[in-house]
Each structure stands twice: as C-alpha cells, then as structure tokens.
Amino acid sequence: MTAGGHETASHQPAENGKRVAVIGGGITGLSAAQRLISADPTAEVVIFEASERFGGIIRTEQADGFLMELGPDSFITNKPGGIQLCDDVGFADQLIPTDGEFRRSLVLRNGKPQLVPEGFMLMAPAKPWAIATTPVLSVAGKIRLLREAFVRPKPNPDEDESLADFVRRRFGRQALDRLVQPLVGGIYTSDPEKLSLKATLPRFIEMEQKYGSVIRATLAEQRQKKGRTESDSGSGARYGLFATPRSGLGSLVDRVVALLQESDRVTLRSNLKVSGLSRSPATGGEADPSWQVSLPGVPDEIFDAVILTLPTYKAADLLNDESFADLARALRGIEYASSAVVVTTHRLSDFRHALDAFGLVVPAIENRKVLAVSFTSRKFPGRAPAGHVLLRTFVGGAMQPELLENSDTEITEFVHQELSAMLGMTASPGFSQVVRHQRAMPQYYVGHGAKVAEIERLSAMCRGLHLAGSAYFGVGLPDSIASGRSAADRVQRDT
Numbered sequence: 001m002t003a004g005g006h007e008t009a010s011h012q013p014a015e016n017g018k019r020v021a022v023i024g025g026g027i028t029g030l031s032a033a034q035r036l037i038s039a040d041p042t043a044e045v046v047i048f049e050a051s052e053r054f055g056g057i058i059r060t061e062q063a064d065g066f067l068m069e070l071g072p073d074s075f076i077t078n079k080p081g082g083i084q085l086c087d088d089v090g091f092a093d094q095l096i097p098t099d100g101e102f103r104r105s106l107v108l109r110n111g112k113p114q115l116v117p118e119g120f121m122l123m124a125p126a127k128p129w130a131i132a133t134t135p136v137l138s139v140a141g142k143i144r145l146l147r148e149a150f151v152r153p154k155p156n157p158d159e160d161e162s163l164a165d166f167v168r169r170r171f172g173r174q175a176l177d178r179l180v181q182p183l184v185g186g187i188y189t190s191d192p193e194k195l196s197l198k199a200t201l202p203r204f205i206e207m208e209q210k211y212g213s214v215i216r217a218t219l220a221e222q223r224q225k226k227g228r229t230e231s232d233s234g235s236g237a238r239y240g241l242f243a244t245p246r247s248g249l250g251s252l253v254d255r256v257v258a259l260l261q262e263s264d265r266v267t268l269r270s271n272l273k274v275s276g277l278s279r280s281p282a283t284g285g286e287a288d289p290s291w292q293v294s295l296p297g298v299p300d301e302i303f304d305a306v307i308l309t310l311p312t313y314k315a316a317d318l319l320n321d322e323s324f325a326d327l328a329r330a331l332r333g334i335e336y337a338s339s340a341v342v343v344t345t346h347r348l349s350d351f352r353h354a355l356d357a358f359g360l361v362v363p364a365i366e367n368r369k370v371l372a373v374s375f376t377s378r379k380f381p382g383r384a385p386a387g388h389v390l391l392r393t394f395v396g397g398a399m400q401p402e403l404l405e406n407s408d409t410e411i412t413e414f415v416h417q418e419l420s421a422m423l424g425m426t427a428s429p430g431f432s433q434v435v436r437h438q439r440a441m442p443q444y445y446v447g448h449g450a451k452v453a454e455i456e457r458l459s460a461m462c463r464g465l466h467l468a469g470s471a472y473f474g475v476g477l478p479d480s481i482a483s484g485r486s487a488a489d490r491v492q493r494d495t
Ligand SMILES: Cc1cc2nc3c(=O)[nH]c(=O)nc-3n(C[C@H](O)[C@H](O)[C@H](O)COP(=O)(O)OP(=O)(O)OC[C@H]3O[C@@H](n4cnc5c(N)ncnc54)[C@H](O)[C@@H]3O)c2cc1C
Pocket: 023, 024, 025, 026, 027, 028, 029, 048, 049, 050, 051, 054, 055, 056, 057, 058, 071, 072, 073, 074, 075, 076, 272, 273, 274, 275, 309, 310, 311, 314, 339, 341, 437, 440, 441, 468, 469, 470, 475, 476, 477, 478, 480
C-alpha cells in the first residue's frame, strides 16, 4: 500500500481483478474500500481524498484530559451499518454505550430547561402519565397530544408529507413546537415544514397505518417487549441505543485506515482532489464501463469502476461532461444545510444547572441562537477529567443559516451568552473552538424519495459508476457506512 498524494499509478485497468476508484476518504469511502477488499479477493482499490486526513466529517481531538468530537459523536445501533463495520474490522470490543446515570434530555421552555417527558422518543409517547404531568406542555396541549390515539389515519399513506404536517395532524401544534421540532430538528438541522417524514422517519407512518395511531402502536410495541430488558429507556432522542468507540470516532477511522494500509491491494492517496470524472476515451463507449479520473498535477487514471462518495453538489461538479448533464442536475437538486459545533470545556461548578442529562434541545419558538447543547461528557465516560464537563453547542442549520455569517469570535461570544442564560454558566469556558460544517447536512425535503429514485435511474445508465453517502437513504453514520458497503457489493456483482 502507499499513502500520501502525488505518485503515479497504473493507467491500465487491472488485468486480473477490478481496479476501483473510491472518491472521498470519509467514513463512506473507507467503508466501501474495506468491504471491497474483504468481499472480492482480486479487487484493487485506490482511495482519493482531497484533504490531508481521512475520516471526513469525523474528527476527534484530545487536549488537557478532554476527548473532543468535532463532528459526529456517536451512532445509533438499531441500524446495522456501524456495528457491522466495527465487527468486520475487529473493533466491536471498543464500543461503549451511553451512561445510564444521565440518560434523559432537557428541552427549553420559556428560557428554562425542563425534562423531556419520560419515554418520549422523537414523537412516540411511551408513557402517557409522563405527558399528563410534564411542565413542557399546557393542559390543552397535553389533551390534544393524548387525543392522538383517536385521530384517524391518513387515507393516502403513500403521499409524501412533511414532519410538521404529520405531527400537527396527529398530535397538535404544541407537541410539534415544544417537543418534536427541537428533538428531530437537532438530528437533521432541518425545517420540519419541509422535512419528508417518509424519507426520515418512515417508522411513524407504518405505526399510524398498522395500529391506527402512534400512541397505540407504541403501547402495543411496549407490551410485546414486556419482560425483556430495555436498553432504550430514557427520553428525548433515542440515547440508550447509541454507542461510540471508547477513544472516540476518530479511533474507528484510524483502525479502518490501518487495515487498508496493510493490504497490498489498496492505495490511499490524500491531498489529492479529484477534478473530473469521465468515460475513458481510450476504451470508452456505452458497452465499456472504464472511467477516467482526472487529477490536478498528475496524470489521469483509468478504472473499471468508481464509487463516488462526495456530497451530491460536489459529485455533480465532477460529472461535468455534457453526457452527464441530467444526472448532475438531479444531484444538485438535493439541498444541504450548514451548521457549526462550538466545543467548550468547563468546571462543573461553573454552572448553576446540574447538567444531569445528555443535553438540551431548543425549540425554534424560543428564539435563541443555538439549536441544542450536548452535555457530551455526561453521555459517554472518559470525555472530561473529574469535576469538569465537555459541551458541544450546535448553531445554524436550515432554520438559522444567517447565524453562520458571524465570525468565529462572534459565534463564540453569543454561545457563551446563551450558555449563561439557559444553563447558568457563571465563568468563561477553559477552552472554546468553533468547527464549521459547511453544506455538510443533506436535507431530506418532501419529495426526497422521488429525487433519489431519479438519481438512481440516471446513474444506472452510467455503468461502473456507483453513488454513496449520506444524501440518499439516511443521514447518519450507520446509513453512510451501509451505503458505502452496498456500493462495494454492487461493484462486485457488476460483471
Ligand atoms: C455537525 C454534524 C454532526 C453529525 N453528528 C452525527 C452523529 O452524532 N451521529 C451520526 O450517526 N451521524 C452524524 N452526522 C452525520 C455523519 O457525520 C455523516 O453521515 C458521515 O460522516 C458522512 O460521511 P461521508 O464519508 O459520506 O462524507 P464526508 O465525511 O463528508 O466525507 C467526504 C470526503 O470527501 C472528500 N472530498 C471532497 N471533495 C473531494 C474531491 N474532489 N476529491 C477527493 N476527495 C474529496 C472530503 O475531504 C471528505 O473527506 C453528523 C453530521 C454533521 C455535519
């Protein structure tokens, strides 16, 4: 194997096995490469990564006893991708679950943090008595939410509906504004009026259709589970189902990269930004799937297949030949939102609030400048020294893009003000870092399924080209990993 950019490689397709280019060295590309070499004993893989490091959005840093995630911090385990990758690279024993002691979340109500009602999972209220007693909703709001059990299902379930329309129709406006928008918005950094329920949380459509109501479905599921040990008790986002490597997600990236480096069939090339992708003129033609990867400053390279893992607008830029115009246009049809994560370290005694939860979500109607605050060192052990706390505050997203026009200093300042106002922070953080994620979160708007189907139809006409990443069938790490693995399997099947 070779690492580092700017070396010349073969210009000919591999004679025995397939020669495959993986474009993008984030978790999708790494997972695709890992799957390719383990599933196909003859495949030869080159990974092209524009930056100096692999992992993409995943970035873990350590300083002064704090372990800081600058991108994602964990992944859900009820989707198989993350666990499968860890199993395949012998990393499953490194995974740790969330800490049971603080497994609850808070939501801001009139400027004050309140507990999300126990058992309330995104929008499934598993414990009706917890809804009846919560200070988060008014009496009218509670009655309307619980009346969901008697609201008739939608007659045309196949029609795409926004999250906001679904929740208003079934649970009422207050449940949307006060609970579902902040809980779901925190995951997708999205506008619930535009977010497609079918593309993001289809489980709730199934619940409505199968049981006539989400509440009745939740209670029925609970009865079925009774007697079994529940790992997902708590409230808010489904924290009990989340896991992360003990030493941070960066250690999983390191593990995959190390295994790829050990293989003599893999070449990892960093600091090399692919500038174009076209059918090979040497061997080209509809029947021939050879692809030419254009690289700045070094000769172009020819491959039998390409796995393209970039955000769709960057993938479209590479497909700049007129013959790909329709596919490029369809790829550009998926919108992205930007956000910033502000990582801060503190002494616990510098807060009036006990921070005895996994985090705080902030409803848009509270008109604050932050989307959510994750109390990261309360979620997972080993993230902060004793007596200290590590916070990650989320800013921007599809609903407040203008906040990212501020400088890092301005963002840091208003985040500190918000932490003081909402959580009683009494002293400045020991350390603050703003990490911007520019156009990093794909927005699954109403009609997303149809857009993806069109992209699939058009890309199927480009034999040997396989798209993967968080833009298509799920935004999280397990979905991205699964999409990379599935692209690798398609390459192998494609003869
Ligand atoms: C702020 C934030 C927080 C998140 N938190 C979570 C979480 O807690 N849990 C969870 O499950 N998911 C989370 N996600 C989603 C998760 O991060 C993504 O699903 C995943 O990281 C996507 O990986 P990827 O490899 O597809 O893309 P990326 O990580 O974006 O990787 C793409 C790579 O391509 C490279 N590249 C770009 N252009 C070129 C080019 N022309 N040539 C070569 N290389 C190129 C880039 O440098 C990059 O390394 C979060 C996302 C964001 C933005």
